[in-house]
Amino acid sequence: MKKLEVIGPKKLKGTIKISGSKNSSLPILAATLLSKNKVKISNLPEVKDIETMILLLRSLGSNIKFNTKTKSLEINNKKNLKTFASYNLVKTMRAGILVLGPLLARFNKAKVSLPGGCAIGARPVDIHLKALSKLGVTYKITQGYIYAKAPKGLNGNIIKFPKISVGATENLIIAACLAKGKTILKNCAIEPEINDLVNFLRKMGCNIRWTGKRTAMIMGVKNLKELNYKVMFDRIEAGTYMIASALTEGDIKITNIQPKIIKTEIDILKKVGAIIKTKKNELRILGIRKNKNIKLITSPYPGFPTDLQAQLMVLLCKANGRSEITEKIFENRFMHASELNRMGAKIKILGNRSIIEGNVDFKGAELMATDLRASVSLILAALTAKGKSIINRIYHLDRGYENIEKKLRKVGARIKRIS
Numbered sequence: 001m002k003k004l005e006v007i008g009p010k011k012l013k014g015t016i017k018i019s020g021s022k023n024s025s026l027p028i029l030a031a032t033l034l035s036k037n038k039v040k041i042s043n044l045p046e047v048k049d050i051e052t053m054i055l056l057l058r059s060l061g062s063n064i065k066f067n068t069k070t071k072s073l074e075i076n077n078k079k080n081l082k083t084f085a086s087y088n089l090v091k092t093m094r095a096g097i098l099v100l101g102p103l104l105a106r107f108n109k110a111k112v113s114l115p116g117g118c119a120i121g122a123r124p125v126d127i128h129l130k131a132l133s134k135l136g137v138t139y140k141i142t143q144g145y146i147y148a149k150a151p152k153g154l155n156g157n158i159i160k161f162p163k164i165s166v167g168a169t170e171n172l173i174i175a176a177c178l179a180k181g182k183t184i185l186k187n188c189a190i191e192p193e194i195n196d197l198v199n200f201l202r203k204m205g206c207n208i209r210w211t212g213k214r215t216a217m218i219m220g221v222k223n224l225k226e227l228n229y230k231v232m233f234d235r236i237e238a239g240t241y242m243i244a245s246a247l248t249e250g251d252i253k254i255t256n257i258q259p260k261i262i263k264t265e266i267d268i269l270k271k272v273g274a275i276i277k278t279k280k281n282e283l284r285i286l287g288i289r290k291n292k293n294i295k296l297i298t299s300p301y302p303g304f305p306t307d308l309q310a311q312l313m314v315l316l317c318k319a320n321g322r323s324e325i326t327e328k329i330f331e332n333r334f335m336h337a338s339e340l341n342r343m344g345a346k347i348k349i350l351g352n353r354s355i356i357e358g359n360v361d362f363k364g365a366e367l368m369a370t371d372l373r374a375s376v377s378l379i380l381a382a383l384t385a386k387g388k389s390i391i392n393r394i395y396h397l398d399r400g401y402e403n404i405e406k407k408l409r410k411v412g413a414r415i416k417r418i419s
């Protein structure tokens with residue numbers, strides 16, 4: 001079982017280039033199922049979840065070639081595809097549920113495994129299913145599978161999501177692209193990754209317009225086009241390395257980004273005390289000794305992202321005073337707190353609130369990762385801890401961070417993979 005060994009403390013200095021977004025690549029890859037034409041996608045991050053999505057598409061019959069020269073994928077879904085997404089692929093990568101919408105839109109039927117929960121929560125898909133039934137889909141759930149069909153095809157409708165859901169918004173936008181007539185989706189999630197998906201679909205020939213802050217109007221189309229598309233940068237990876245610099249009193253230049261998309265994260269890190277200078281496609285972030293404590297609530301975009309909550313918690317352990325983070329998106333996303341406490345942190349969990357004492361001096365320890373973002377928060381703590389830390393179960397990490405040791409070693413971290 002692979003582990004990571006990190007020796008701290010170390011001030012990080014240098015440049016980190018941000019990879020393509022995992023959470024933009026996954027819905028875009030699923031959306032290629034809509035089209036019989038060739039699709040080229042570049043800037044995909046080389047992470048486990050993307051590999052799994054490619055395996056899933058190939059299991060449906062997708063013809064996928066990787067062009068090593070241009071580091072881009074060429075996908076061809078012209079032939080009739082299978083409409084069965086198996087448990088063994090969907091269970092390790094919950095975003096597999098995103099093939100449901102496109103398969104129903106194109107083939108009017110699909111058998112897709114329920115994703116099942118994960119460490120951070122039950123992760124239900126009821127909002128996806130109820131919204132799809134508004135487009136004419138009927139479904140039953142037996143033995144862990146969703147058997148869905150649309151005998152009369154998909155027909156446009158007006159749908160208001162009961163709760164903001166990134167995945168449900170993505171599934172419905174994709175499905176509505178081939179539905180007959182007009183679909184209006186209200187109370188949509190508006191994460192940048194959804195905007196990236198909409199840009200991809202428009203370039204493919206779909207007819208999608210934002211008619212309100214969280215309202216999308218989609219007119220079904222019949223013909224789609226070939227296209228070349230470059231996936232946006234990974235804003236959560238960018239935020240993670242920004243926090244690494246703030247935490248270690250470092251001086252890191254983060255390149256290959258669009259600072260305006262991460263304005264909330266930049267503002268919060270400035271409030272905590274980091275010095276940040278932005279340019280068109282990069283920023284420079286310097287950490288200071290005494291960070292300020294803050295109170296924060298995670299919320300859907302443009303609020304502070306739940307996917308950076310664990311990482312920010314580590315920084316607030318170094319603040320000058322008590323902080324508080326309330327997790328409003330997932331019901332069990334504080335599992336990193338107990339591991340951080342084993343390194344000397346003083347974090348108390350009260351339901352969905354965490355109370356974080358400041359002025360902590362982390363000590364290295366043997367640690368266990370539980371989910372993707374919790375794993376990276378343990379690395380952040382280890383970078384600033386005195387001594388050696390060993391982080392176990394790093395397969396969680398490999399799902400969403402491309403070449404993390406290489407990127408961190410390049411800015412001076414003492415980190416290596418050991419068996």
Ligand code: EPZ
Pocket residue numbers: 022023024026095121122123124125126127128129163164165166167168189306307329330331372373400
């Ligand atoms: C996406 O997950 C991201 N994953 C998550 O990132 C991210 O944390 C999350 O959005 C919130 O921003 C991908 O994009 C692949 P939701 P998703 O539907 O779509 C509840 C990471 O670390 N809900 O917005 O699954 C749900 O339980 C991952 O990269 C229902 O109740 O998130 C949660 O409490 C982790 N019923 C809340 O809504 C549903 O049908 C938000 O979930 C769907 C969701």
